Amino acid sequence: MIYAYIENSNGKYKKSAFEAVSYAKTLADNLNDSVTALTFNSEENSEVLYKYGASQVVNVKNEALKTFNPKTYASVIEQIADGTLFVFSHSGESLSIAPYLAKAKNAAYITNVIAVPESVSPFRAKRNSFSGKAIALVETSMPNLLITIAQGAVGIKENPVQGSEENPVVTVAEDPHYKVESVEKSSEKLNLKEAELVVSGGRGMKSPENWGILEDLAETLGAATACSKPVADSGWRPHAEHVGQTGKSIAPKLYIAIGISGAIQHLAGVNGSKTMVVINNDPEAPFFKSADYGVVADLFEAVPKLTEKLRDFKG
Ligand SMILES: Cc1cc2nc3c(=O)[nH]c(=O)nc-3n(C[C@H](O)[C@H](O)[C@H](O)COP(=O)(O)OP(=O)(O)OC[C@H]3O[C@@H](n4cnc5c(N)ncnc54)[C@H](O)[C@@H]3O)c2cc1C
Incomplete structure (x- = not known):
């Protein structure tokens, strides 16, 4: 099972989410596997994720997850995702969750991937390094793998499949070391990360x-x-x-x-x-x-x- 972590903002999927699903679908096609899209408190119709190749959408609806805590998010993903391959966006949110999950899954962790893999098993792909000044070709034969994909690098590809949605009940452990004191909403008229x-x-x-x-x-x-x-x-x-x-x-x-x-x-x-x-x-x-x-x-x-x-x- 290949998982794509789907970021949403106030319940609406971000553009990078469709890139993550499209990329996961490419891996799935190579491995004769399927894609599960995993998201928290989404209010969108899952149809839009089936369109890019996710045959299952796991939308965890839980009040406690409305406050972002990377460690908690990672532990919930660990509870429900039994797969070996995880695709995240290369964004602040995903980059703060993924390392916790990589540790929990004893997985290889490859960030900032910029192209479809040259080989899926072993996984070999290009990634940006030195702030985009160089490109590294990296390979891993670890059975578990987490990757983050650079925004705008791999594109969005429609690949419609039949899908279904699940809303599992999860246990969200309190984290005594993490407290959000206040939230400042950005005043930007257009979302900078999504803007063309x-x-x-x-x-x-x-x-x-x-x-x-x-x-x-x-x-x-x-x-x-x-x-x-x-x-x-x-x-x-x-x-x-x-x-x-x-x-x-x-x-x-x-x-x-x-x-x-x-x-x-x-x-x-x-x-x-x-x-x-x-x-x-x-x-x-x-x-x-x-x-x-x-x-x-x-x-x-x-x-x-x-x-x-x-x-x-x-x-
Ligand atoms: C660890 C570290 C992290 C950093 N992270 C970032 C980062 O995330 N983002 C970032 O932006 N910087 C970052 N910096 C700072 C970075 O090194 C530069 O100092 C900064 O980007 C310069 O900003 P600037 O181009 O606005 O200003 P300046 O370097 O001062 O450039 C101003 C430019 O405006 C031009 N100019 C002046 N007047 C006019 C005019 N009338 N018409 C047309 N052009 C004019 C000048 O020719 C000049 O090229 C970081 C630095 C460090 C050390």
């Missing part, structure tokens, strides 16, 4: 008052907004927008970087983007080396002009 278009600003924006031009561009495109770490650290933008090695890792179709130098720690979170456009007035800015399109210009002139042109185009 992202407009991002760095220190070159000079001050938070200047963000209006970036927001105008984002609104015209229907894009989410992001920022570099120093921008969030200075309180110019909320931390929920911080992308990079220590922030969110995103893989939109289009990433527009405005006044961002392109430090390796920033690129680590955005280099999965399909197309990168960089606007910077320094032709030597390192970001230009990674960009698909570069505009050497003063952002305060270029960005409003770009927005105007896009509005004309849309009109």
